[in-house]
Amino acid sequence: MTALDTSKRAQVLDDIDRALVNALQDDLPLNHRPFAPLAESLGISEDALLTRVQALRDSGVLTRFGPFFDAAAMGGAFCLCAIAVPPEDFETVMTQVNAHPEVAHNYERTHRLNMWFVLATETVDGIAEAAARIEQETGLAVLQFPKLQEFYIGFRVAA
């Protein structure tokens, strides 16, 4: 890869860290010592590997390490939603929206629809209920964009 954007937020990672970030995006095996094969392939000890993963977590390069649960498979649902928030009310609305435990992620984006969040609920009806509560609190329309079809989810990001 050519020179990365030298953003202040970008972290300096060595080759082993990069290999780890790439490899840890694959599924971890369900056995007693799941990190051992990866440590061996990188030529480091399990302890050294775990110390590096912890450091990547602490610095925020990895936001999470663990199972990715699918709410839909548990009888629940996910839905992408958007609100056109008047810029002067943005911080207030953000606080109101983020306070809902059903809001899994929330991003500010460059559009009249400037707040985009994902609702994750344990029941299919929970989406409409959570959206209605947010509409009531904020006085703003919550547009719902449930996925109709998944074309592919690659997920992986090359470090």
Place this chain on the structure above:
Amino acid sequence: MTLDATDRAIIEALQAGLPLVAAPYAQVADGLGLAEAELTARLQVMKDDGVIRRIAAAPNHYKLGMTANGMTVWDVEDAALATLGPKVGALPFVTHSYERPRALPDWPYNMFAMVHGSSRDEVEEKRAEIKAILGDALRGCDILYSTRILKKTGLRLRKKG
């Protein structure tokens, strides 16, 4: 699948993530009063049933230098979407791609594709590749860059009875 009380306790214990120790499943099982083999067997069932998509790391794109994060949105002729959607989804730089309903008149777009890059120029180049694939079936498009992460948590499961 139907989750029993033990499954729910496992999900709750793992929502924050897996402990970063050499034998993480043994440690989690211990905390729940389960044998490691029972825990891993239950996790295997959850994986087989799709409740767990995978056990893996979630990287922060920004910290990896992927500071430009564009949600590209497309108004594609309905009849062409079934053929063209998978072609867009197969592009190596597209991390998620979905068909979603339009919300007319505000929102004419029916396909979303997330594109990450180290600069907006790079994202725009990738977006041009998508445009080329969609060709005559494309009726309109836009790109929404993320300017701030306002919240990011894993799935939170409330306690039940």
